[in-house]
Amino acid sequence: MRGNGFEPKIVAFLCRWCAGAGADLAGTSRLSYPPNAVPIRVNCSGRVEPAWVVEAFRSGADGVLIGGCHPGDCHYVVGNYKTRRRIYLLQKVLAEVGVEPERVRLEWVSATEGARFARVMREFVEELRALGPLAMNQEEKALPPQGGVHA
Amino acid sequence: MPKVAVYWTGGCGGCDVSFLELGPKLLDVLSQVEVVFWPALVDTKRQDLEALPGKAIDLALINGTLRTQENVEMVEVLRSKSRYVVAFGACAHLGGVPGLANLKSREELLVEVFGGGFRPTPPPGGPSEHALPELLPQTLPLAGAIPVDYVVPGCPPPPALIADLFERALAGDLPPAGHVFGKDKAVCEECPRKKEDRKLDKIVRPHELQPDGERCLLDQGMICMGPVTRGGCEAACPKAAMPCTGCLGPTPKAGDPVLAMISALASLVRAGEEGEAAFSAEDKVLDSLADPLGTLAKYSLPSFPRLARSCVPTPVRRGP
Ligand code: SF4
Numbered sequence: 001m002r003g004n005g006f007e008p009k010i011v012a013f014l015c016r017w018c019a020g021a022g023a024d025l026a027g028t029s030r031l032s033y034p035p036n037a038v039p040i041r042v043n044c045s046g047r048v049e050p051a052w053v054v055e056a057f058r059s060g061a062d063g064v065l066i067g068g069c070h071p072g073d074c075h076y077v078v079g080n081y082k083t084r085r086r087i088y089l090l091q092k093v094l095a096e097v098g099v100e101p102e103r104v105r106l107e108w109v110s111a112t113e114g115a116r117f118a119r120v121m122r123e124f125v126e127e128l129r130a131l132g133p134l135a136m137n138q139e140e141k142a143l144p145p146q147g148g149v150h151a
Numbered sequence: 152m153p154k155v156a157v158y159w160t161g162g163c164g165g166c167d168v169s170f171l172e173l174g175p176k177l178l179d180v181l182s183q184v185e186v187v188f189w190p191a192l193v194d195t196k197r198q199d200l201e202a203l204p205g206k207a208i209d210l211a212l213i214n215g216t217l218r219t220q221e222n223v224e225m226v227e228v229l230r231s232k233s234r235y236v237v238a239f240g241a242c243a244h245l246g247g248v249p250g251l252a253n254l255k256s257r258e259e260l261l262v263e264v265f266g267g268g269f270r271p272t273p274p275p276g277g278p279s280e281h282a283l284p285e286l287l288p289q290t291l292p293l294a295g296a297i298p299v300d301y302v303v304p305g306c307p308p309p310p311a312l313i314a315d316l317f318e319r320a321l322a323g324d325l326p327p328a329g330h331v332f333g334k335d336k337a338v339c340e341e342c343p344r345k346k347e348d349r350k351l352d353k354i355v356r357p358h359e360l361q362p363d364g365e366r367c368l369l370d371q372g373m374i375c376m377g378p379v380t381r382g383g384c385e386a387a388c389p390k391a392a393m394p395c396t397g398c399l400g401p402t403p404k405a406g407d408p409v410l411a412m413i414s415a416l417a418s419l420v421r422a423g424e425e426g427e428a429a430f431s432a433e434d435k436v437l438d439s440l441a442d443p444l445g446t447l448a449k450y451s452l453p454s455f456p457r458l459a460r461s462c463v464p465t466p467v468r469r470g471p
């Protein structure tokens with residue numbers, strides 16, 4: 001799909017202890033990887049709420065990466081386990097509303113794995129190029145007015 | 152005497168019947184208001200409504216989802232004739248159960264229900280007003296078409312909330328516009344069931360379990376929407392051993408009930424000791440949640456278009 005001019009936009013939620021540090025290492029080691037992601041540092045991958053992922057898509061992202069510590073390494077012990085279950089459920093629901101589950105990617109990256117982070121980014125960008133732009137956002141303008149009184 | 156209108160759009164009739172649950176109070180209410188329009192109760196037609204002067208109706212209670220162009224036209228007429236409009240019931244409030252149809256496009260729905268060859272046409276030689284009203288591209292909650300002053304939530308609304316609306320309206324003590332007749336706190340807070348062992352090692356459907364009489368249903372593996380759902384029903388369903396399905400809509404804090412419930416479930420699900428070895432067993436527990444969107448978004452899909460896809464690129468056409 002390379003060459004069709006489509007550059008996917010990615011929002012990357014990276015935990016500060018592992019994946020975020022891994023991303024920093026990729027940078028300081030001068031590893032090259034595609035610049036498609038807007039990184040957002042969070043204290044723990046367990047902090048990433050499903051609503052944030054949906055918000056990222058609604059704000060124009062074609063893919064959302066959540067980077068956390070390897071199992072057993074979470075600074076808060078179980079945050080990454082919780083987020084794994086959340087993303088698993090969220091992917092099911094997204095699939096039902098027509099969003100390909102592969103657009104949400106959960107990856108374990110340690111602080112020493114700069115090379116792994118760069119590889120994950122390359123793979124994810126390739127996959128998203130193949131998937132194309134998020135259809136939901138193409139239809140955004142057509143959405144009816146937000147209904148319901150939630151106040 | 153205050154003039155009242157009650158109307159149904161794409162509903163099931165349950166909301167109209169729910170007034171009977173007021174019991175003897177209904178007689179009090181009916182003796183203090185004048186019903187000027189209520190197709191389910193008195194023979195009143197669209198022309199009667201159109202003949203009324205502007206704002207002739209004090210309180211219009213509208214139930215049902217907006218499914219057809221005619222629904223939209225009728226609620227627009229009601230809006231222009233009414234001082235206060237109330238979204239009555241989950242369909243008008245959030246889109247309701249019929250709102251799950253928004254998972255399909257209008258064209259897919261017609262084929263699914265009537266088969267490929269269906270072409271809605273007026274009867275041959277008949278006057279054109281006998282034509283079927285056009286389906287909207289998607290179902291909409293009432294506020295998707297007209298400004299709404301109040302919401303009486305529920306599927307159908309609990310009698311206490313209906314009574315509260317009438318009492319306050321009759322006393323001239325209506326709250327500021329935008330008020331939802333219900334509580335801001337969650338159903339869990341009015342539920343007497345004991346919450347202790349906050350872990351889920353299985354997810355069951357209501358018919359698969361005879362639940363323990365005292366313990367929280369969610370703790371026993373039923374998907375109970377109590378944690379994210381607005382109270383006001385006195386936890387009627389959990390008290391009767393049925394899990395809350397979320398009909399009063401999310402609490403103001405919860406936001407999209409689907410996403411809030413995903414977070415809640417992910418925190419509760421366990422398959423033994425947490426860790427990599429448990430991942431596939433945890434996934435199995437989560438896989439046993441049947442029909443995730445139909446369960447978690449049973450009433451709310453059209454109100455949270457941030458999650459739902461939009462199917463057809465035509466927004467509501469305004470009536471004449
Ligand atoms: S809110 Fe429930 S009871 Fe009322 S019309 Fe809709 S489905 Fe029927």
Ligand code: SF4
Nearest residue numbers: 339342367368375377
């Ligand atoms: S049974 Fe439902 S409403 Fe009652 S405490 Fe448990 S989750 Fe909350």
